[in-house]
Amino acid sequence: MTTAPATRPADLIRAPDRWYRNYIFDLDGTVYLGDELLPGAAEVITAIRAAGARTVFLSNNQTRDRQMYADKLAKLGLPTPVQDIVNPVITMRDWLLRHHRQAGIFVIGEPPLVDELARAGLRLTTDPSEIDVVVASFDRTFEYWKLQTAFDALWRRDRAILVTTNPDAYCPMPGERGQPDAAAIVAAIEASTGARCQHNAGKPGPIMIEALLHILQAGVQDCLMIGDRVGTDIAMARAAGMDSALVLTGDTTVAAATALGPADEPTWLIAGIDALLPAGAHPRPDRADRP
Numbered sequence: 324m325t326t327a328p329a330t331r332p333a334d335l336i337r338a339p340d341r342w343y344r345n346y347i348f349d350l351d352g353t354v355y356l357g358d359e360l361l362p363g364a365a366e367v368i369t370a371i372r373a374a375g376a377r378t379v380f381l382s383n384n385q386t387r388d389r390q391m392y393a394d395k396l397a398k399l400g401l402p403t404p405v406q407d408i409v410n411p412v413i414t415m416r417d418w419l420l421r422h423h424r425q426a427g428i429f430v431i432g433e434p435p436l437v438d439e440l441a442r443a444g445l446r447l448t449t450d451p452s453e454i455d456v457v458v459a460s461f462d463r464t465f466e467y468w469k470l471q472t473a474f475d476a477l478w479r480r481d482r483a484i485l486v487t488t489n490p491d492a493y494c495p496m497p498g499e500r501g502q503p504d505a506a507a508i509v510a511a512i513e514a515s516t517g518a519r520c521q522h523n524a525g526k527p528g529p530i531m532i533e534a535l536l537h538i539l540q541a542g543v544q545d546c547l548m549i550g551d552r553v554g555t556d557i558a559m560a561r562a563a564g565m566d567s568a569l570v571l572t573g574d575t576t577v578a579a580a581t582a583l584g585p586a587d588e589p590t591w592l593i594a595g596i597d598a599l600l601p602a603g604a605h606p607r608p609d610r611a612d613r614p
Contacts, residue, residue: 335577336598338591339600342374344376344377344546345376345377346368346377346379346549347379347535347539347546347547347548347565348378348379349380349550349573350381352495353572354401354596356573358395358399362596363599365401366597368401369401370600380392380396381526382409383411383488383491385412385433385436385505387435388413391435392410409531409538411460412488414524414530416439416440418530419443423456424445427447427448427450427455428440428455429454429476431457431458431462432462432488433460433461433462436460454476456484457476457512459485459520460488461488461489461494461504474512478516484518485512485516486523487505487509487520487525489523489525490505491525491552492504505525526555526556526559532562535563543563548563548566548568549568550573551574552575553569553583553589556569557569557587557588560590566590567591570595570596571592571595580592
């Protein structure tokens, strides 16, 4: 009996062979890990901008608001306008303002999210009898009283709904570590109340896609989504109809990439962001390469 040879990392690589007008980057695990840029990130993003293409940063991390992200990117040598940064702090705020402006909202989350919703004039409350929407998010101060409040608002009540900022089970950290993310909070609430999360304001959901396309004002054929997670970054690109590039510097391992089926495969697969751009001359700012 013969055994098929193991797939080598080099056998998986499908590097982009064209340029795009719009590059949408995930951040954690794609552009940086912790407070360090990943190899080639600064050079690649600088080259894209020099070519006249646009860069937008899209993250499911809600522990920072847009200005905090802009400050971090500037410190790393990548100054970026706040309007080119999108995360669930912004998408959840805008969705609540459109659909639940007068609602009583209970937030399980960190200060950047809570503060942004309060600044927007939304009515935040911890009184279960006044809660119409429970927002479950990443929260390093998650305590039993918060679970109890969500339970009291949702259990056997038809009025309140459960929503989340993002569906991630964990957030990658340097040194092959991680932290439980919003999905862990949602799971605790769903298990105890029987309620089901009705909306997700992060990748790969339609709320985030709508926010991105509104910013870009461009056709999806001119966009490339770059990220390290199949279930969020690549899934969002597929849902939006845009090309995608999966990097192996964060969540996705070589073994996981090898096992991907046709429904999950990215357009391109590269070891890291440093392999994103094709060789040769870059496009002029007034045109985009076509597939």
